[in-house]
Amino acid sequence: MIYTVTLNPSVDFIVEVEDFQLDGLNRMSKEAKYPGGKGINVSRILQRIGVDNTALGFSGGFPGEFILDALKKEGINEAFIHVEEDSRINIKLKTGQETEINGLGPAISTEKMNELLKKLEGMKEGDILVLSGSIPPSLSKDLYHDLTKKFAAKGIQVVVDASGKALMDVVKEHPFLVKPNHHELGELFETKTETIEDAIHYGRILVEQGAQNVIVSMAGAGALLINHEGVYSATVPKGTVKNSTGAGDSLVAGFIGKWDQTKDLLQAFQYGVASGSATAFNYDLAEKQDIETLLPEVQITKL
Template identity: 50%
Template sequence: MIYTITFNPALDYIVKMDDFNPGCVNRTKSEDVYAGGKGINVSIVLRNLGIDNIALGYIAGFTGEEIERRVREAGCSTDFIKLENGMSRINVKVKAGVESEINGRGPEISKDALNELYKKLDNLKEGDILVLAGSIPSTLPEDIYERIMEYIQAKGVKSIVDTTGKLLLNVLKYKPFMIKPNHHELAELFGVDLNGMDDIVTYAKKLREMGAENVIISMAGDGAVLVDSDGNVEISDVPKGEVKNSVGAGDSLVAGFICGYLKTGNLKDGFKMGVATGSASAFSEGLATEEKVMELLEQIK
């Protein structure tokens, strides 16, 4: 089974308007509401691709209930922990020429609630996949990803980590199955400027040397790079299309990689499927569908 964890899910309220004028009443042209959070995005795209999974994490209040309803409506199984106090956050994304965001803080996660999550992790077994994605709420220990990786280390679970900075560097000693920084995050990890593909491959290899089994570096419209567990390097372009949505493309790449890898056991197939799935979300108003992914897959070289 595949499990995703989203510590601080949200309702994403997306509004479009011609102009945004601070201090005035603004009228929207259109608006949408989605269940948001990197782990939730991975779960929904996996389900769109026909892969069963269970979404873990924390929800609170009426917004939490709506998040769970929408995730289940997308066909995913959920096993969220319901917090007694507070409410799951609402993130407002205003698209008016440029895009602006107001992200909520989210509810407090107590020590008892954190212990509940560990009890759920006890159900994981050898061959399962656990996806840890996104930032850590301020109410949790900064090393929570490390603690989780250490907790499941003896179980034979494949872990996939999609986060940034020290959160990512500090889990490498637990040998995650796959990590996926983008090229900007890669440069920040090592405090360097990346001048071309050779530099990107060099530093991706360093992450593998530091413990990651497989490393994918996403580069938006410039494609992606895979350094696999045998040290092989694959460089992919991306299909052509109009970018309509930047939200969830990286999460979709993770979901596509899992799907492609599970179907054939081949890392290269997972990489190719990941690039197609990330592109499918970027070229859509919402998250990738299987139909859109299959349409793009043959264009990947």
């Protein structure tokens, strides 16, 4: 079973405004609301490709009710913990350019965190745990490290999609997968990764430090899978990018979903890249048909 954790989920309120006027009255030409948060995106893609999973995290208030209702409508199992304060609302304003305004989210008490830990204790060896997104200020900055150390030692395959210190700290605990993009990879080492050679160099360091698999997304330049067996490059399909939000989460979901089904890393890598691209070419997260249409265009090469 795959479990996703979204510590600070959101309602993503997407607003399109033509001829946006600062300090004036603007009217929406389009609007949409989706359940948001990196782990939730992973769960939504997994459900669409037919892979059972359970979504966990914290939810509160009317935004929390919207999130849980949306998950139920999509047939996703959820085991969220109720908190008193409202879950956050993130505004994505599209005016020809895209401006994001993210909410703060609720404070999480020690008692509520312990409830979540108790639910995670039910995982079994071979299960997959996905830790995605930022850690709320009310929780320990070492939370992803602590969870990875605890559950990887029990044979759980831990996937971490985060950035900065939260990502760097987990590597030594042997996570199954980490997925920085090339900008985040450079930030880990206080440099810039502008070429494939740069990404391979620093990705290999993460493997040497303990990560079992590293996927580095390189935008239009494709993606890399780096592990002890070698370095693999994936091309990306051609298409018009309509929405970059959720593309990285879709890559993670496609990868772990196909890995869970086949235990073939290269098939999983190919499917993950197709999943990320399919989401980028849609306004919402990709559907299974979108992914499988693009799949033949993703070519895997060992470097």
